């Protein structure tokens with residue numbers, strides 16, 4: 683049994699498909715119970731990296747260690763990954779959360795369900811079919827589903843893409859609650875204002891590589907690489 687999941691370390695991590703290096707020798711260390719934001723242009727490899735870290739994809743080379751342990755089913759259960767395009771069951775909002783709860787032994791299922799609905803601001807919609815929720819409500823449900831199991835690490839892939847400012851703020855409040863509970867958050871976003879608002883640390887990716895890693899304040903005020911600078915200027919293309 684692995685005690686803590688941090689630090690997260692990878693060594694020479696690669697993911698290759700048909701001769702193309704989608705993740706190309708990545709070695710970051712991520713620690714601290716704060717918010718790590720992954721930035722980078724479309725196709726940089728951010729979503730693939732998240733899937734590798736969570737053990738949903740097998741690396742073609744290299745290693746991943748969470749707190750010194752290899753990712754396996756047991757470790758995966760202590761984390762939650764919210765996908766870029768969450769998929770809801772064609773059942774009610776409450777049933778979608780109950781399903782996640784049914785995957786683990788919880789003696790306080792009812793309390794957890796109520797708390798999750800409240801946190802996501804979905805108590806009034808608890809009995810509505812989940813696929814009928816708006817985009818923002820679905821994203822909030824997806825995060826509530828992730829949080830309800832009390833994971834130690836929450837990995838969020840563009841949780842507020844396509845959302846209006848109010849819905850985006852609601853998502854950020856959920857993220858802040860999770861941070862307040864001591865969870866490690868790894869967040870992919872294209873929203874630079876959001877990265878500035880919530881981020882403590884930035885990992886900047888381009889072409890399957892980590893080009894820069896550092897504090898959020900440092901990256902935005904003084905990016906160290908030409909790629910980082912070009913990205914912030916809106917000038918970096920793949």
Ligand SMILES: Nc1ncnc2c1ncn2[C@@H]1O[C@H](COP(=O)(O)OP(=O)(O)OP(=O)(O)O)[C@@H](O)[C@H]1O
Nearest residue numbers: 699704722723724725726727728729730731766872
């Ligand atoms: N399973 C796969 N097999 C082959 N190629 C893949 C696979 N998954 C992703 N890719 C390719 O890898 C590259 C990186 O994809 P990824 O989804 O990680 O990008 P991203 O940084 O998340 O981009 P976006 O910001 O658009 O979400 C893309 O060119 C994509 O087409």
Ligand SMILES: [Mg+2]
Nearest residue numbers: 728729766839
């Ligand atoms: Mg992606």
